[in-house]
Amino acid sequence: RQRQMCIRDRNGAGKSTTINCILGEVQKSGGEITLFGQAQAASEKENKDRIGVVFDENHFPDLFTPKELGQVMAGVYSHWDWAAYHAFLSRFSLREDQKIKDFSKGMKVKLAFAVALSHGAELLILDEATSSVDTRTEALVQAAMDRLTENRTSFVIAHRLSTVRNSDCIMVLEQGRIIERGSHQELIAQRGEYYQLY
Numbered sequence: 659r660q661r662q663m664c665i666r667d668r669n670g671a672g673k674s675t676t677i678n679c680i681l682g683e684v685q686k687s688g689g690e691i692t693l694f695g696q697a698q699a700a701s702e703k704e705n706k707d708r709i710g711v712v713f714d715e716n717h718f719p720d721l722f723t724p725k726e727l728g729q730v731m732a733g734v735y736s737h738w739d740w741a742a743y744h745a746f747l748s749r750f751s752l753r754e755d756q757k758i759k760d761f762s763k764g765m766k767v768k769l770a771f772a773v774a775l776s777h778g779a780e781l782l783i784l785d786e787a788t789s790s791v792d793t794r795t796e797a798l799v800q801a802a803m804d805r806l807t808e809n810r811t812s813f814v815i816a817h818r819l820s821t822v823r824n825s826d827c828i829m830v831l832e833q834g835r836i837i838e839r840g841s842h843q844e845l846i847a848q849r850g851e852y853y854q855l856y
Contacts, residue, residue, distance in 0.1 A: 672834035673815045677785055680813075681706070694780070707736050710774030714786035716766055720759035724752055724769060728776075735777035746772035764792070782812045796820075819856055828852065 678684040679691055682705075693705050718727055724747055732738040747754055750768035752761075761769065767787060774782060796818075816822045823842045830838040830845070830852050838850050845852035 672831055674785070675834070676831075677711075677783055677813075677815065680783065681709070681711070707777065708780045709783060710777065710779030710781070711783045712767070712770040712774050712785070712787040716770040718758050718766070718769065720757065722758050723755050724758070724772070725754040727758070727769070727773070728754075731773055731777070737778040739776050739778065743772060743776035746775060780810060782807055782810055783815075784812060785815045786817065787814075830855075 675684065679686045680693065694708060722730075728738075728740065728743050731743075732740070744754075747769075750765075750772060752765060752769055752772065758766065758769070770787070812825075814822060814825065822828050826841065827839060828842060828845055829836045830850075832851070838845055838848065838852050840848070846856060
């Protein structure tokens with residue numbers, strides 16, 4: 659079943675560092691990271707194949723089209739699924755031959771979701787994925803995300819409480835440490851930091 663874990667924190671609490679450690683982009687100073695039942699360093703390439711990522715800013719080459727981007731991604735991911743990618747582009751009303759530089763912010767977010775979901779990812783990491791789009795686009799993407807993330811674990815970093823509210827588990831970070839953990843209802847009942855933010 660779908661399992662969503664979300665982090666809600668103040669700026670500088672460690673959310674970006676957490677993601678970069680998971681992705682192997684920075685070296686951890688201590689502790690252990692376990693992904694898919696094994697130590698993270700055991701198979702970084704295999705792990706990256708199993709992870710889909712959507713950032714607030716997705717730096718796709720502006721002069722590429724979605725079709726050209728798909729050709730690049732087919733070389734990056736071992737299990738790239740062209741049929742799934744075309745289906746997502748169609749579902750999100752994204753033209754395959756349009757330059758990415760001509761996409762709106764919301765369209766770029768949808769393109770990032772199409773890429774993240776087209777290589778069989780078991781874990782989705784969404785880092786402020788809808789934070790800079792308008793409320794209407796956020797609602798559309800959120801509705802699509804609820805359907806598309808079924809049977810996948812989603813690790814969602816967000817400041818907007820509307821984004822994390824329906825998660826199975828919400829973690830509140832402060833200075834790199836988890837200070838609260840639970841569902842929305844449980845954290846509201848605790849009347850702690852999450853309650854104050856809400």
